[in-house]
Amino acid sequence: AQKITQTQPGMFVQEKEAVTLDCTYDTSDPSYGLFWYKQPSSGEMIFLIYQGSYDQQNATEGRYSLNFQKARKSANLVISASQLGDSAMYFCAMRGYSGGSNYKLTFGKGTLLTVNP
Amino acid sequence: GAVVSQHPSRVICKSGTSVKIECRSLDFQATTMFWYRQFPKKSLMLMATSNEGSKATYEQGVEKDKFLINHASLTLSTLTVTSAHPEDSSFYICSAHRTGGPGELFFGEGSRLTVL
Numbered sequence: 476a477q478k479i480t481q482t483q484p485g486m487f488v489q490e491k492e493a494v495t496l497d498c499t500y501d502t503s504d505p506s507y508g509l510f511w512y513k514q515p516s517s518g519e520m521i522f523l524i525y526q527g528s529y530d531q532q533n534a535t536e537g538r539y540s541l542n543f544q545k546a547r548k549s550a551n552l553v554i555s556a557s558q559l560g561d562s563a564m565y566f567c568a569m570r571g572y573s574g575g576s577n578y579k580l581t582f583g584k585g586t587l588l589t590v591n592p
Numbered sequence: 593g594a595v596v597s598q599h600p601s602r603v604i605c606k607s608g609t610s611v612k613i614e615c616r617s618l619d620f621q622a623t624t625m626f627w628y629r630q631f632p633k634k635s636l637m638l639m640a641t642s643n644e645g646s647k648a649t650y651e652q653g654v655e656k657d658k659f660l661i662n663h664a665s666l667t668l669s670t671l672t673v674t675s676a677h678p679e680d681s682s683f684y685i686c687s688a689h690r691t692g693g694p695g696e697l698f699f700g701e702g703s704r705l706t707v708l
Contacts, residue, residue: 512699518683520636520699566635579626580687580697584635 477502477569479583486588488557495542496552496586498567506572509550510580511541515563523565526550554588562590594620594690598700605676606708613671613703615686621666622688626697627659630683642669676707 478501488494500509511523526534526541534541542551554561564587568580595618605611615625623644628636640661641649648661658680660672669688673680683704687697 510697518685518702518704520685520687520702522698579638579641581638582635587633 477504477571477581479567479569479581481567481583481586483586484584486586488588488590490559490590490592491556493553493555494557494588496554496565496588498550498552498583500548500550500567500569502569502571504571508570508572509541509543510568510570511539511552512566512568513563514566514585520566524552557590559590559592562588564588594698596686596688596698596700598686598703600703601701602704604706604708607677608675610672610674611676611705613673613684613686613705615669615671615688615700617667617688617698620690622690623666625663625669625686625688627661627669627671628685628687630685636685673705676705678707681705681707
């Protein structure tokens with residue numbers, strides 16, 4: 476079984492500052508993938524960044540970076556230079572690659588990020 | 593980028609009627625699509641995995657006869673909420689896996705169902 480834990484129900488950050496959203500996971504799969512999605516108030520799920528369990532380097536996508544610490548089973552999302560448009564719900568998700576996982580994702584409960592001007 | 597379109601975005605229906613929600617992958621083929629349900633300010637709950645050309649796989653606790661899923665082509669999956677009741681009111685989101693990608697799912701815009 477897979478489990479994703481996001482311990483921060485809500486976070487506040489000042490515009491232009493960096494913020495870290497926490498995510499820890501638990502899985503018995505030797506190979507897995509970790510994802511972050513953004514969900515604005517409109518409801519759509521926007522893919523942000525992906526980290527494979529065997530990737531040697533931390534993933535980066537523009538202002539998003541994933542602080543992957545495999546031994547600690549954590550995959551925190553770092554957003555640099557926050558913008559007002561970053562205010563949204565953020566979900567951490569995991570996909571196992573063992574037989575039967577069939578690409579389905581397990582989601583954390585989410586963190587509501589508010590960027591203050 | 594990969595685009596998934598979901599229709600309708602909002603639907604209001606009377607109790608006892610059935611509602612169909614469509615999920616289309618516009619620029620890629622998706623042999624596997626997923627249907628999620630999301631309550632306000634809650635996480636996404638996987639309802640079922642939709643496989644093209646075969647029966648859907650439902651998660652534990654999800655009523656198969658209540659939520660009918662049909663994946664008739666490589667670009668279309670439909671979710672039909674049968675005999676809808678007010679407790680079925682929710683936000684339903686579909687997603688599709690793009691073959692060859694690292695496994696990220698691309699999501700539709702979601703459909704907000706309100707049953708009166």
